[in-house]
Amino acid sequence: MNLHELYPFPEELAKPKRIGRGSASGQGATAGKGHKGQNARSGGGVPAYFEGGQMCLYRRLPKRGFKNPFRTTYQVVSLGDIVAKFESTEISLDDLYGSGLVRQGQPVKVLSGGEITRAIKVTAHKFSSQAIEKISASGGEAIALEG
Numbered sequence: 001m002n003l004h005e006l007y008p009f010p011e012e013l014a015k016p017k018r019i020g021r022g023s024a025s026g027q028g029a030t031a032g033k034g035h036k037g038q039n040a041r042s043g044g045g046v047p048a049y050f051e052g053g054q055m056c057l058y059r060r061l062p063k064r065g066f067k068n069p070f071r072t073t074y075q076v077v078s079l080g081d082i083v084a085k086f087e088s089t090e091i092s093l094d095d096l097y098g099s100g101l102v103r104q105g106q107p108v109k110v111l112s113g114g115e116i117t118r119a120i121k122v123t124a125h126k127f128s129s130q131a132i133e134k135i136s137a138s139g140g141e142a143i144a145l146e147g
Contacts (some may be wrong), residue, residue: 109127126144
């Protein structure tokens with residue numbers, strides 16, 4: 001296919017309907033909304049879950065469990081990934097965000113997966129107890145930003 005062989009699709013050529021622009025347009029007067037009623041009003045209509053006044057499904061089903069609105073979810077990263085990704089001995093939180101190992105701006109927890117072969121100084125929000133043991137056993141340091 002060449003540039004001169006490209007063409008617009010038929011739906012791209014079609015002009016949009018001009019609703020409510022007089023009776024000659026075929027969509028004048030009530031503008032295709034019928035006569036009166038909730039769906040004819042501006043901002044009208046019912047939500048998708050509305051069942052005509054019948055008790056809607058989300059209210060008929062039992063609610064289960066507990067959802068804690070104050071829960072903190074951490075981005076986890078393993079020690080093995082950190083050692084493989086970085087050559088330097090000091091790894092800051094910004095380094096972890098910049099490398100793509102964890103999502104930007106989320107709290108980070110370092111887990112003990114993988115082997116650590118050299119002394120590294122890692123800064124993160126949290127560490128697992130085994131990760132702290134591995135880092136200190138190799139002569140490094142784990143700096144937790146949260147208590």
